[in-house]
Amino acid sequence: MRMVYFAWVREQVGVPEEDVAPPATVVTIADLVDWLAGRSEAHxxxxxxxxRLRAARDQNFVPLDTPIDGAAEIAIFPPVTGG
Structure with missing residues (x-):
């Protein structure tokens, strides 16, 4: 699965995207975020x-409790504001 990071999330992680293979115990985006947080100090x-995190599953905005099963891409980004 491809992870894509935007704005300050990308800056903190240090890469704009990465391919990951989470274990079967990672079921939701929230689980994925927890698992990713254990990958490095930057994560x-x-x-x-x-x-302060928002997510998209295959380019659709979703809550963090959304299942990741079958997703090709998960994006993590800060809240979006308009003006």
Missing amino acids: ATAFARRD
């Missing part, structure tokens, strides 16, 4: 505040 810093 842990980027994902420390779940309340």
